[in-house]
Amino acid sequence: MRATLLEDVGKIALREFPDPVVQRPTDAVVRVTASCICGSDLHPYRGKTPSVFPKRIGHEFVGVVEDIGDEVTTVRPGDVVVAPFLISDGTCRYCRAGLHTSCENGSVWGTDDGSGARSDACQGDRIRAPLADGTLVRVGTELPEALLPDVLALSDVMGTGHHAAVCAGVGPGSTVVVVGDGAVGLCAVLAARRLGAERVVAMSRTPSRQKLAAEFGATDIVAGRGAEGIAQVGELLGDGADAVLECVGSQESLEQAAAVAHPGGRLGCVGAPLGNLPLGPLFMKNVRLAGGVAPARAYLPELLDDVLAGRVRPGRIFDLELPLDEVAEGYRAMDERRAIKVLLRP
Ligand SMILES: [Zn+2]
Numbered sequence: 001m002r003a004t005l006l007e008d009v010g011k012i013a014l015r016e017f018p019d020p021v022v023q024r025p026t027d028a029v030v031r032v033t034a035s036c037i038c039g040s041d042l043h044p045y046r047g048k049t050p051s052v053f054p055k056r057i058g059h060e061f062v063g064v065v066e067d068i069g070d071e072v073t074t075v076r077p078g079d080v081v082v083a084p085f086l087i088s089d090g091t092c093r094y095c096r097a098g099l100h101t102s103c104e105n106g107s108v109w110g111t112d113d114g115s116g117a118r119s120d121a122c123q124g125d126r127i128r129a130p131l132a133d134g135t136l137v138r139v140g141t142e143l144p145e146a147l148l149p150d151v152l153a154l155s156d157v158m159g160t161g162h163h164a165a166v167c168a169g170v171g172p173g174s175t176v177v178v179v180g181d182g183a184v185g186l187c188a189v190l191a192a193r194r195l196g197a198e199r200v201v202a203m204s205r206t207p208s209r210q211k212l213a214a215e216f217g218a219t220d221i222v223a224g225r226g227a228e229g230i231a232q233v234g235e236l237l238g239d240g241a242d243a244v245l246e247c248v249g250s251q252e253s254l255e256q257a258a259a260v261a262h263p264g265g266r267l268g269c270v271g272a273p274l275g276n277l278p279l280g281p282l283f284m285k286n287v288r289l290a291g292g293v294a295p296a297r298a299y300l301p302e303l304l305d306d307v308l309a310g311r312v313r314p315g316r317i318f319d320l321e322l323p324l325d326e327v328a329e330g331y332r333a334m335d336e337r338r339a340i341k342v343l344l345r346p
Contacts, residue, residue: 081139244261
């Protein structure tokens with residue numbers, strides 16, 4: 001089978017590997033029908049995070065179960081499944097509390113799965129899924145083609161956008177500012193509207209992303225950045241938003257987010273932090289702060305119901321679809337911001 005290998009900074013290759021097999025009784029083997037490239041895959045690709053090369057890469061997929069270990073009970077061969085971006089057992093105290101990202105037996109796709117064996121990553125033809133009962137979510141015995149991108153978006157970006165909205169306490173009637181127009185920011189717009197937000201200001205200066213933000217329910221677009229963007233939000237919302245969803249994590253976006261919450265407002269941070277949150281302005285405004293790595297697994301069943309019923313369509317964030325053998329071009333397109341998010345098919 002083929003799988004994507006990040007061989008060095010900026011060097012993506014599709015290589016041949018042995019087919020995965022069930023190694024532990026809690027494993028499943030899944031044939032990947034669609035995967036995607038994440039903004040966070042770009043961090044090692046760009047050399048922004050310490051990495052050991054070569055490394056298997058990819059952590060968002062939809063597929064069909066081909067084989068299961070003796071202890072697996074929630075999925076069976078032939079089932080369509082979707083996987084969140086982290087592996088979790090579903091049974092430890094953190095998983096039971098809905099914080100699957102802190103699972104006591106959890107791991108990251110493509111790293112040591114806890115048994116000393118390295119799990120697979122998903123930008124390939126097949127994958128061994130450890131802790132299948134806890135990790136995989138059964139979609140059904142089939143998935144209509146039109147809904148596949150929407151289900152795939154639940155593996156990470158939609159769950160992460162939703163987490164930002166939940167952390168910021170978005171509810172009916174909320175006024176929201178979303179900082180960031182990447183796939184997560186756009187999904188955060190959709191998530192905020194889904195939770196009942198009345199007004200959603202999307203900060204974006206790219207016309208194609210502004211358009212999608214509006215389709216996802218943004219009521220206002222602010223194109224300015226820095227002091228200009230903050231002033232434009234002020235013109236729209238007066239002293240700021242009830243809820244600010246920070247979906248980038250850069251120094252500039254963290255400062256922007258801190259500046260546009262009103263006194264007593266809430267800030268939900270889901271952008272991987274590459275900068276420092278300015279605590280001074282937040283302190284003086286008594287802004288409540290929450291966020292972190294999104295427990296996508298916890299949100300999957302609820303969001304999957306809405307996706308399968310056609311109530312939310314997060315799959316529209318995929319604006320480039322490529323065959324797996326063009327995966328290197330997919331990374332280039334994301335790196336150069338030519339694509340919001342790339343969907344890969346075998
Ligand atoms: Zn757990």
